[in-house]
Amino acid sequence: MKRTKPKRKSATAKAPGGAGIVTERIREWLDTHTFHHSQFSNIVQLVEQKRKSGVTISLCIPTLNEEKTIGKEVVLFKSELMNRFPLLDEIAVIDSGSKDRTLEVAASFGADVYRSADILPEMGDKRGKGENLWKAIYQLKGDIIVYIDADIKNIHPRFAYGLVGPLLFHPTIQYVKAFYDRPLMFSSGVRPSGGGRVTEILIRPLFSLFYPELAAVIQPLSGEYAVRREVLERLPFPIGYGVETSHLLDVHTQWGLDAIGQTDLDQRVHRNQATRDLGKMSFGILQAFLSRLESHTVLKDMPELGSVMRQFQSHDNHYEPVEHLIREEERPPMIEVPAYRKKFGRTR
Amino acid sequence: MGPEETMPETPINVIEMLPRIRAASDEMREILVANIVMIGEIPAPTGAEESRARFFSQRLNEGGLLHCFTDPMSNAFGLLPGTDGRRTIAVVTNGDTLVYETTDQTVEVRTDMLVGPFVVDNSLALGALAALPELFDKLQIRLRSNLLLLMASRCQGRGNLDGLKHFLSEARVKPDAGICFEGVQLGRLNYSCLGMRRGEIICRLPDNYNWAQYGNTGAIVPMSDVISRIGRIAIPRRPLTSMILGSIEGGVSYHNIARQAVLRFELRSESAEILAQIEEQLEDITEEVSSTFGIQAKLDIFAKREPGGLEIGHPFVRDARAILAAMNIQPMLYPTTSFMNALVAEGIPSITLGFTTGERRHDLDEIDETAAIGPMTAGLAQLVAAIISMDQELSNEAD
Numbered sequence: 001m002k003r004t005k006p007k008r009k010s011a012t013a014k015a016p017g018g019a020g021i022v023t024e025r026i027r028e029w030l031d032t033h034t035f036h037h038s039q040f041s042n043i044v045q046l047v048e049q050k051r052k053s054g055v056t057i058s059l060c061i062p063t064l065n066e067e068k069t070i071g072k073e074v075v076l077f078k079s080e081l082m083n084r085f086p087l088l089d090e091i092a093v094i095d096s097g098s099k100d101r102t103l104e105v106a107a108s109f110g111a112d113v114y115r116s117a118d119i120l121p122e123m124g125d126k127r128g129k130g131e132n133l134w135k136a137i138y139q140l141k142g143d144i145i146v147y148i149d150a151d152i153k154n155i156h157p158r159f160a161y162g163l164v165g166p167l168l169f170h171p172t173i174q175y176v177k178a179f180y181d182r183p184l185m186f187s188s189g190v191r192p193s194g195g196g197r198v199t200e201i202l203i204r205p206l207f208s209l210f211y212p213e214l215a216a217v218i219q220p221l222s223g224e225y226a227v228r229r230e231v232l233e234r235l236p237f238p239i240g241y242g243v244e245t246s247h248l249l250d251v252h253t254q255w256g257l258d259a260i261g262q263t264d265l266d267q268r269v270h271r272n273q274a275t276r277d278l279g280k281m282s283f284g285i286l287q288a289f290l291s292r293l294e295s296h297t298v299l300k301d302m303p304e305l306g307s308v309m310r311q312f313q314s315h316d317n318h319y320e321p322v323e324h325l326i327r328e329e330e331r332p333p334m335i336e337v338p339a340y341r342k343k344f345g346r347t348r
Numbered sequence: 349m350g351p352e353e354t355m356p357e358t359p360i361n362v363i364e365m366l367p368r369i370r371a372a373s374d375e376m377r378e379i380l381v382a383n384i385v386m387i388g389e390i391p392a393p394t395g396a397e398e399s400r401a402r403f404f405s406q407r408l409n410e411g412g413l414l415h416c417f418t419d420p421m422s423n424a425f426g427l428l429p430g431t432d433g434r435r436t437i438a439v440v441t442n443g444d445t446l447v448y449e450t451t452d453q454t455v456e457v458r459t460d461m462l463v464g465p466f467v468v469d470n471s472l473a474l475g476a477l478a479a480l481p482e483l484f485d486k487l488q489i490r491l492r493s494n495l496l497l498l499m500a501s502r503c504q505g506r507g508n509l510d511g512l513k514h515f516l517s518e519a520r521v522k523p524d525a526g527i528c529f530e531g532v533q534l535g536r537l538n539y540s541c542l543g544m545r546r547g548e549i550i551c552r553l554p555d556n557y558n559w560a561q562y563g564n565t566g567a568i569v570p571m572s573d574v575i576s577r578i579g580r581i582a583i584p585r586r587p588l589t590s591m592i593l594g595s596i597e598g599g600v601s602y603h604n605i606a607r608q609a610v611l612r613f614e615l616r617s618e619s620a621e622i623l624a625q626i627e628e629q630l631e632d633i634t635e636e637v638s639s640t641f642g643i644q645a646k647l648d649i650f651a652k653r654e655p656g657g658l659e660i661g662h663p664f665v666r667d668a669r670a671i672l673a674a675m676n677i678q679p680m681l682y683p684t685t686s687f688m689n690a691l692v693a694e695g696i697p698s699i700t701l702g703f704t705t706g707e708r709r710h711d712l713d714e715i716d717e718t719a720a721i722g723p724m725t726a727g728l729a730q731l732v733a734a735i736i737s738m739d740q741e742l743s744n745e746a747d
Contacts, residue, residue: 079382
C-alpha cells in the first residue's frame with residue numbers, strides 16, 4: 001500500500017475523524033523509525049560513520065548494588081566497543097551508594113566509576129535512578145550518551161551499538177529507545193506488541209488517550225536508550241520511576257515523533273519484579289505523567305496530587321494498609337545549571 | 349625483534365622472549381574474558397555447533413586471518429600464513445559443549461572468575477584461540493610456518509571426534525604439528541594418548557518376555573550380573589589401564605519391572621592389545637548374560653581411540669616443559685584421552701596444553717563450572733611461546 005506523508009497533527013488528536021490519521025502516522029513512523037540491532041552489527045561501518053559525524057559517545061551504567069552483573073557489562077563493552085572497535089569513547093558507572101562491591105568490580109574491569117553524590121555536590125544528592133542519569137549529563141563527555149541498566153544477565157555489545165546506530169545514520173533522530181523479545185526481522189505472522197505489565201496496563205492506555213502517537217513506542221519503560229546531548233540537556237529529569245515516561249512525553253512535545261526511534265534488541269534477561277513493586281512504580285509514573293499533562297496544557301486545573309501509595313495486607317483476620325511515600329521529584333534541565341553551561345560552554 | 353619482524357632463521361631463545369610475550373598477553377585480559385563470555389553464551393551442543401562456528405570464524409576473519417571458513421560439519425578455522433609457509437602448525441580446541449540449546453547459558457563474570465555452564469569445557473580455550481591473532485599482531489611476530497586455528501566440532505560424547513576427523517581427512521594439506529588447547533588446567537602437558545573405548549551395555553526385555561513367571565525380575569538383575577562380571581575382568585596396572593563405569597540407569601518406579609537398563613562405561617589403556625582383549629571380554633559377557641537371563645543384552649561401543657603419541661624426550665615436549673618451568677608453572681605430565689587422539693591417529697606430532705585453573709563438573713544437576721581469570725594471560729603467553737618454539741623446530745627440520 002502506498003502511503004502519503006500526512007501533515008503533522010496535534011499529539012492530542014482524539015476525535016474519531018483524527019484516529020485514522022494518527023494510525024496512518026503511526027504506521028509510517030513504525031516503518032521508518034523502528035530498527036533491528038542487526039542493521040548496525042557492522043561495527044567497522046559504525047565507527048567510520050562516527051568518525052565522519054565527528055561525534056563522541058559515552059556509555060553510562062547507573063548502578064545500585066549490582067556487583068553480580070556489572071563486571072560482565074563493563075568488560076564486554078570495553079573489550080568489544082572500545083578496545084576492538086573504538087565506537088565508545090567512555091564507559092562510566094554512576095552509583096547511587098551501593099553497599100556491595102559494585103564500584104570495585106566495575107573499576108577492576110576498566111570503567112570510570114563515580115558516586116552520584118560526588119557529582120555537582122552543590123545541587124545536593126537525591127536517591128533514584130533518574131538522579132544518576134541526570135548527573136551523567138554533567139559528568140560524561142560524549143555528544144551522545146547511551147544509558148544501559150546494570151542488571152542485564154545476557155548483556156551483549158548490541159545493547160549499545162543497536163541504540164547508537166540510528167543516531168549515527170539518521171541525523172533527525174534524537175532519542176532511541178530499546179525494545180525486546182520481538183525478533184521483527186526474523187519471524188513472520190501476527191504477534192502481540194511487547195511491553196511489560198506496567199506498559200500494557202498503564203502506559204499504553206494513557207498514551208492512547210492523551211498522546212496517541214506515542215502508543216507506537218513498543219517498550220516505553222525500557223531502561224536502555226541513546227540520546228544526543230543537545231536534547232538530553234534540555235530535558236527535566238524525574239529522579240524516580242517516571243524518568244523514562246516523561247522523557248518520551250517531553251521529546252515528543254518539543255521535537256515531535258520523528259525525533260524518536262526504537263531498536264529491537266531481541267532478548268533481555270533480567271530480574272522480574274513483584275506485582276506490588278510494579279504498583280509503586282505505576283504510582284510514580286502516574287505522578288510524572290499527570291504533571292506533564294498539566295505542563296503541556298493537555299489537562300487544566302488538576303487537583304494537587306497525593307504522594308502516598310497505599311497497598312494492603314491481611315493480618316490475622318483483618319486487613320491493614322501499607323503506606324509508601326512516593327514523591328516524584330524532578331531535576332531541572334541540565335542546561336539550566338550554571339556549572340554545566342560553564343563546563344560545556346553552553347548557553348540556554 | 350623489531351616491528352613486523354619475521355622469525356629469524358638462526359635459532360632464537362624463546363625463553364628470553366617470554367617477558368615480552370607475558371607483557372603483551374597481560375594486555376589481553378579484557379578481550380579474553382569478553383571472547384569467552386560471547387562464545388560461551390552461544391549454544392553449541394554436539395552436532396549443532398553452526399552458530400558458534402560462524403561467530404568463531406568471524407572473529408578470526410576480523411583478526412586478519414585468511415581462509416576463514418566453516419565446513420559442513422561446523423568446524424571453523426582460519427589461517428595465519430607463515431613467511432615461508434612450508435609447514436603448518438594447527439592449534440585446535442573442541443567447539444561443542446555438553447549443554448542443550450534450551451539451557452540458560454549465561455556466563456557470570458566475577459572479579460576473579462567466570463562461572464557458567466561447562467564454561468571450562470571448552471569456551472575458555474576457544475576464547476583464547478580467538479584472541480591469538482591480536483596477540484601476534486601486538487607482538488609483531490610472523491612465524492615461518494602457517495598457523496591454523498581450528499574449532500573442531502562433534503568432539504564430545506557420542507560425537508567421537510567426528511568433526512576433527514572429518515577436517516583432517518578432508519584437509520588438502522595436513523598439519524605438520526599440533527597443539528591441542530584445553531580450558532583447564534594450566535600446567536598440563538599431554539604428549540601421549542591413552543587408547544579408549546567408550547560405550548554402553550544395554551539390557552532390554554524382549555517383546556515375548558514372560559511377565560507372569562515368578563522370579564523374572566526385568567532388566568536390572570541381569571545388568572547387575574553384567575557389572576559383577578566386569579568387576580572380575582583383570583585390569584592390569586602395567587600397561588596403565590582403567591575401566592570407568594560412569595553411569596547406570598533403568599526402570600521407572602518401585603513396583604514396575606524395568607524394561608531396560610543401560611550401563612555407560614569408558615575403558616582406557618596405554619595398550620592397544622589390552623583394549624582389544626577387554627573389548628572381546630565385554631562382548632562375551634553380554635552374550636552370556638543374554639542367554640542366561642533370556643533377555644537382549646547388547647554392547648555398543650561408539651567411540652574408539654587408539655593409543656599413541658610422542659616420547660617424553662621429543663623436542664616439542666622438551667620445549668614446552670622448559671617454557672612452563674621458566675614461567676614457574678609446575679608441569680603436569682600425563683597421558684590423555686582428549687581430542688589430541690585424532691591428531692595422533694593421523695600421525696601429527698602433538699601436545700596438549702591447558703589455559704587456566706578451574707573446576708570441571710560432571711554432575712548432571714550441576715552444570716556450572718568455574719574458571720579463574722587471573723592465570724589466563726599466563727596461559728595465553730605459554731601457548732604463544734609453545735607455538736613459536738614449535739615453529740622453530742619445524743623450520744629447522746625443513747631446512
